[in-house]
Amino acid sequence: MKSISELTEKKPALAWILFFVTIGVVFLLGLLASSIIERRSEALFVNTPKTVIRDGEVRNEKWGENYPREFQSYYGTADTTFRSKYGGNATVDMLEEIPEMVVLWAGYLFSRDYKQGRGHFYAIQDINNTLRTGAPMTADAGPQPTTCWTCKSPDVPRMMKEEGITQYFNKKVAEGANYLTFPWDKGMTVEEMEEYYDGVEFSDWTHSLSKAPMLKAQHPDYEVAQHGIHAQRGVACADCHMPYQSEGGVKFTNHKMQSPLNNIAASCQVCHREETQTLVQNVYDRQDKVLEARHELEKTLVRAHVEAKKAWDLGATEPQMKDILKGIRRAQWRWDYVAATHGGSFHAPLECARIVAAGVSIALDTRLKLARLLSSLGFNEEVPYPDLSSKGKAQEFIGLDMKKSHEEKDVFLKEIVPSWKAAAAERESKLN
Numbered sequence: 001m002k003s004i005s006e007l008t009e010k011k012p013a014l015a016w017i018l019f020f021v022t023i024g025v026v027f028l029l030g031l032l033a034s035s036i037i038e039r040r041s042e043a044l045f046v047n048t049p050k051t052v053i054r055d056g057e058v059r060n061e062k063w064g065e066n067y068p069r070e071f072q073s074y075y076g077t078a079d080t081t082f083r084s085k086y087g088g089n090a091t092v093d094m095l096e097e098i099p100e101m102v103v104l105w106a107g108y109l110f111s112r113d114y115k116q117g118r119g120h121f122y123a124i125q126d127i128n129n130t131l132r133t134g135a136p137m138t139a140d141a142g143p144q145p146t147t148c149w150t151c152k153s154p155d156v157p158r159m160m161k162e163e164g165i166t167q168y169f170n171k172k173v174a175e176g177a178n179y180l181t182f183p184w185d186k187g188m189t190v191e192e193m194e195e196y197y198d199g200v201e202f203s204d205w206t207h208s209l210s211k212a213p214m215l216k217a218q219h220p221d222y223e224v225a226q227h228g229i230h231a232q233r234g235v236a237c238a239d240c241h242m243p244y245q246s247e248g249g250v251k252f253t254n255h256k257m258q259s260p261l262n263n264i265a266a267s268c269q270v271c272h273r274e275e276t277q278t279l280v281q282n283v284y285d286r287q288d289k290v291l292e293a294r295h296e297l298e299k300t301l302v303r304a305h306v307e308a309k310k311a312w313d314l315g316a317t318e319p320q321m322k323d324i325l326k327g328i329r330r331a332q333w334r335w336d337y338v339a340a341t342h343g344g345s346f347h348a349p350l351e352c353a354r355i356v357a358a359g360v361s362i363a364l365d366t367r368l369k370l371a372r373l374l375s376s377l378g379f380n381e382e383v384p385y386p387d388l389s390s391k392g393k394a395q396e397f398i399g400l401d402m403k404k405s406h407e408e409k410d411v412f413l414k415e416i417v418p419s420w421k422a423a424a425a426e427r428e429s430k431l432n
Contacts, residue, residue, distance in 0.1 A: 049066045050065050050066055051065045051066060054431070055161070056157055056158050056161040057431075058154045058155045058158050058428075059154075060074075067252075069247060069250065069252045070253060070255045073245075073252075073255045073256050074120070074121070074255035074256065075121065076119075076254075076255075076256030076258075077089070077118075077119025077255075077256055077257060077258070078119055078121040078122070079119065079256075080118055080119065082259065082261075084259055084261045084262075084280075084283075085284050085287065086284075086287050086291065087116065087259050087261075087342060087343065088116070088259055088261075088262070089118055089119050089258055089259070091115055091116065091118055092115060092116040093114075093115055093391065094114045094115060095111075095113070095114050095391040095394070095395075096390065096391040098295070098298065099388040099389070099390055099391050099393070100295075100298040100299060100301075100302050100388055100394070101114060101298070101339075102388070102391060102394035102395050102397075102398060103209070103302045103305060103306075103386065103394055103397065103398060104298065104301055104302065104335070104336075105216075106207055106208040106209050106305070106398040107205050107207050107208030107209075107214075107398075108204065108205045108207075108214070108216065109131065109132040109133075109134065109143055110216070111395065111398060111400065112131040112132060112395070112400060112402070112405055113130050113131035113132050115130070117342070119256075120257055123152040123153075124152060124153060127148060127149065127152055127153075128413065128417050129409075129413070131405050131406070131409055132144075134408070134409075134412075135408035135409050135411060135412035135416075136412070136416070137415070137416060147218075155424070183196040184196075186199075188223045188226060190333070190355050193220075193223075194215070194333055197215055202215075203215060203329075204216040207305060207328070208398060208399070209305045209306065209308065209398065210304070210305040210308035210309055210312075210328055211308070211312060211321070211325065212305075212325040212329050212332075213325065213329055214328075214329055214332060214333075215329060215332075215333045215336070216336060216340075217333070217336040217337045217339075217340040217341075219340050219341060220337060220340060220341050220344075221237075221341045221342055221344065221347070222237070223341075224337075224338075224341045224347055224348050224351060224352065225237070225343075225344070225348060226348075227348040227350070228346075228347040228348035228349075228351070230347065231347075231348075238253060239267075240260040240267045240268070241257050241258065241259075241260060241267070242254055242256075242257055243263065243266040243267050243270070244266075245266060254266070259343075261280060264276050264280070283346050286345060286346050286349040287346055287349075289345075289349070290338070290344075290345035290349055290352045290353055290356065291345060293353065293356045293357065293360070294338055294339065294356050296360065297331070297334075297335050297356055297359050297360050297363060298335065300360060300363040300364065300367065301328070301331060301332050301335060301363055302385070302386070302388070303367060303383070303385060304327075304328050304331070304363055304366050304367050304370065306383055306384075306385070306386065307367065307371075307374065308321070308324060308328060308370060310374065310379065310383045311324070311370060311373050311374055314374070314377040314379055315377060316373060320373055321373075324369050324370055324373065327362055327365060327366030327369065328363075328366055330359075330362050331359045331360075331362040331363035331366060332359075333359075334355045334356065334358055334359030334362070335356070335359050338352045338355050338356055338359075
C-alpha cells in the first residue's frame with residue numbers, strides 16, 4: 001500500500017485537497033469547541049443566583065429574578081383557550097355538564113359550585129370567587145375548612161414559619177386524625193384509604209337527602225397514577241405536564257403546567273413515535289370507556305339517595321338504615337375517587353374501571369336493600385327520578401337558595417377581599 005507522500009508526489013492536486021479538508025475539519029472542531037464553551041458559560045451564568053432569596057420568601061417575582069425562564073413560562077398558565085374532550089384549561093361548569101353531581105354532593109358546598117380548574121395563575125382568584133368557600137366576613141367564619149389554601153396560596157409557608165409547623169397543623173378534625181392528613185396509613189388503594197377513614201370514623205359531611213356519612217376525595221391524581229403504566233415505567237408527573245425545553249445553552253422545566261394534549265410534541269412524542277392524532281385518540285378511547293361507566297354509577301347513586309330519603313320519610317329507623325347508608329357511602333367514595341382525579345381515566349384506566357365497577361356493584365346491592373325496606377314500609381312503587389336536566393333544577397331539587405349564596409359572595413368580594421389584598425401589599429412592602 002502506497003504512503004500518502006507517494007500519492008501526493010504523483011498527484012499534487014490530492015495534497016491540496018487533503019490540506020483544505022484538514023483545515024475544514026479543524027475549523028468545524030473549533031466551532032464545536034467554541035459552542036460548547038459558550039453554552040457552558042451561559043449555563044453557568046444563568047444558574048448563578050442574581051439575588052439572595054430570604055427564608056420564607058413568598059413573592060413570585062423574587063424567585064423570578066433567579067429563575068427567569070421558569071417564571072416567565074409559569075405565566076403561560078394564564079392561557080385559558082385550550083379545552084380537550086374532558087379537560088384542558090378553559091373554565092367549564094361541571095355541575096352544568098353533569099347535574100347529577102349536585103345531588104351526589106347535597107349538603108356539601110361542591111353542590112353549589114364546581115368548575116374545572118383553570119391554570120395556576122388564577123388559583124387565588126378562583127378560591128376567592130368560588131361559592132365553595134362561602135362568604136366569611138370574619139376570621140373565625142366560614143362554611144368548611146380552608147385546606148385548599150395550603151396548596152394554592154404562596155403565603156402559607158410564611159404563616160407556617162411564623163406560627164411553627166406544629167402549631168399550624170395542630171387542629172383535630174376527628175379522633176386520631178390530624179388536620180390535613182394523607183389517608184395512606186393502610187395503603188394507597190381506594191379500599192385501603194376507605195379502611196383508614198372508617199377506622200377513625202371520619203366523614204366529610206352528612207348527605208342532606210339520604211343522611212349517609214359521606215367521604216369526599218380530594219383529587220387523588222398521584223395515588224391513581226401509581227397504578228398506571230407510565231408510573232410503572234418511571235415516568236413522573238412533570239415529565240408530561242412540565243416537560244423540559246431548551247433555550248440557548250439552558251435546559252429548564254417548562255412551568256406552564258397543563259394538559260399534555262396541548263403540547264404533544266414535547267410531552268408525548270419524546271417517547272412515542274405515533275402521529276399526534278393517533279395519540280390523542282388513544283387518550284380519548286380510554287377516557288370514553290371509563291366515563292361511560294362512571295355516568296351510569298352517578299345515576300344509580302342519585303336513585304339510591306332519593307330512595308333513602310323516601311325510606312326516612314316513611315319512618316325507617318336508624319338500625320334499618322345502617323347497612324344502606326354504609327353502602328351509599330362506599331359506592332359514592334368509589335365514584336368520587338375516580339371523578340376527582342382529573343386524568344385518572346387515562347393515567348390508570350384499568351384501575352379506574354375496576355373502581356367504578358365495584359361502585360356500581362355496591363350501589364346496586366344497596367338499592368336492592370332499599371327496595372326490600374321500602375316494601376316492608378308499605379311502599380312498592382318506583383321512587384320518581386328528579387328532573388336533573390340542568391344545574392339550576394338540580395340545586396332547586398336539593399333545596400339550595402342560590403340567589404342568597406351569590407348575594408353573600410358579592411358582599412364578601414366587595415368588602416373583605418380588598419382588605420386582604422391591602423394587608424398583603426402593606427406586609428410585602430416592608431420586605432427586603
